[in-house]
Amino acid sequence: MRYLLYFVEVKQLIIILLLSFQGLTQGVDCGELMGHFNFEVMPDTNYFIVIDTISNPNNIWQIGESQKSVVNGAVSSPNIIITDTINPYAINDTSSFIIKFPDMGGYSDFGTIEIEGYYNVQSDNPNDFGMIEVSLDNGVTWIDAIQSGWVNWAFGPPMLSGNSNGWQYFYGDASTLASFFNGSTGDTIKWKFSYLTDGIQDSLDGLAFDDLRFCNWAIGLEELSKTSNSLTKIVDLMGRESEDLPNQLLIFIYSDGTTEKVFRVE
Ligand SMILES: [Ca+2]
Ligand SMILES: [Ca+2]
Numbered sequence: 194m195r196y197l198l199y200f201v202e203v204k205q206l207i208i209i210l211l212l213s214f215q216g217l218t219q220g221v222d223c224g225e226l227m228g229h230f231n232f233e234v235m236p237d238t239n240y241f242i243v244i245d246t247i248s249n250p251n252n253i254w255q256i257g258e259s260q261k262s263v264v265n266g267a268v269s270s271p272n273i274i275i276t277d278t279i280n281p282y283a284i285n286d287t288s289s290f291i292i293k294f295p296d297m298g299g300y301s302d303f304g305t306i307e308i309e310g311y312y313n314v315q316s317d318n319p320n321d322f323g324m325i326e327v328s329l330d331n332g333v334t335w336i337d338a339i340q341s342g343w344v345n346w347a348f349g350p351p352m353l354s355g356n357s358n359g360w361q362y363f364y365g366d367a368s369t370l371a372s373f374f375n376g377s378t379g380d381t382i383k384w385k386f387s388y389l390t391d392g393i394q395d396s397l398d399g400l401a402f403d404d405l406r407f408c409n410w411a412i413g414l415e416e417l418s419k420t421s422n423s424l425t426k427i428v429d430l431m432g433r434e435s436e437d438l439p440n441q442l443l444i445f446i447y448s449d450g451t452t453e454k455v456f457r458v459e
Contacts, residue, residue: 323353
């Protein structure tokens, strides 16, 4: 059995990988400080989901099992959050759900802010589309997380319109948002997921999310004194967790945040 190691040669790519996978590794370390929404059980920490029926009493976001033909299945089965589990999405509609939690240092102390998850979409592009926004002032102002440039999307921004052809992973490092935040630890942070449609009925499935994770923490002194360096995770090039498989390019992530591209021939 031969082992071949390919180190990433492009400097920019190294920086992106280090930033993004260091984030993923820390995400694992977030523990109590991470909200994980798989829509099977709700997080038992300070993380809440609000389907906003104040701005739209007919809000079309529903949690459940999809009965649809295209946007169906789940990353964690059977439940997802989707623009109606049965009916095509409504026209002239703006529906949102909000994930809300207190800042635990990520936003106020220049710590770690991450967002990751999976989406699945079938819509009329670009007339019917999804948005992800973040508010650092309890919903008074919203920052467009996809268009604004404040979030570094490691695998490109989520494309929340058109056809995703199944479940797609997304991962964003939003740690620079801390410099935008005028608040302090404990203040309410909100992430808003919306779906907006025009006046033409398309009879398409719309947008869904599953396994959304929100990481929010500031580094403690004990984190700086880590000495051991061990393999913590293996992912494929799409960022999906993987076994140590031969004959394909994988990314090994170590506990100190470093990464390595590995291709093992058998
Ligand atoms: Ca699920
Ligand atoms: Ca439409």
